[in-house]
């Protein structure tokens with residue numbers, strides 16, 4: 001049975017107004033899952049302890065905390081140092097760039113990324129949504145980060161929104177395939193998935209898989225040994241029902257949907273996607 005620790009207090013009170021309880025919604029797998037992309041550094045320490053407790057109950061065996069700014073990279077590293085369950089990614093999110101990536105900042109990121117708790121270059125990429133930073137600034141920052149990841153031998157976790165042709169072109173031009181990585185929060189076509197896999201990248205699926213039919217059709221055809229899963233969790237206080245706030249404990253729901261689409265059982269998805277992620281990390285991590 002689930003323990004009722006203090007970290008559950010406010011969560012239980014909030015959920016009592018809902019029809020489903022956490023215990024009823026919780027899914028789990030016997031084989032541990034890896035949540036390959038989150039922003040768990042953005043939670044308060046109290047919120048984080050509750051989140052990690054719920055993740056453990058869902059048998060999430062490892063959570064990667066992706067940096068988005070210099071200060072968030074420092075935070076992800078601090079979290080990884082204090083939680084054996086969390087490893088860090090270092091990187092600058094394209095939408096968070098405040099100007100060109102200068103040498104001093106790049107050097108600082110490179111130093112952070114040499115730490116043993118840093119297992120990937122994450123997250124970086126291109127984001128061409130309105131009001132995003134200048135495209136040339138984003139592209140230069142991405143190229144510099146790919147070069148640093150290659151220098152350090154770290155896999156890259158790539159963000160691409162409204163920018164897929166440029167993302168694919170730059171990954172190719174900068175030989176990102178030398179280190180590989182994952183195409184985070186994948187939501188594209190079969191054609192794009194093939195381009196990502198041809199470069200040597202895994203396709204990372206998240207909760208849109210639960211609802212988006214075109215993505216389900218693509219995911220059904222992709223080879224399971226090139227897929228990983230993630231939640232991209234970040235604080236979502238705007239969602240009144242705490243059960244709907246995306247957290248790592250939702251990861252088995254993604255695994256279950258992928259299993260259904262692929263016509264295999266959920267344990268196969270758990271085992272293969274976890275093995276894929278560990279392979280992508282090049283043996284830097286072993287699950288305890």
Ligand SMILES: [Zn+2]
Nearest residue numbers: 037066123232
């Ligand atoms: Zn992210």
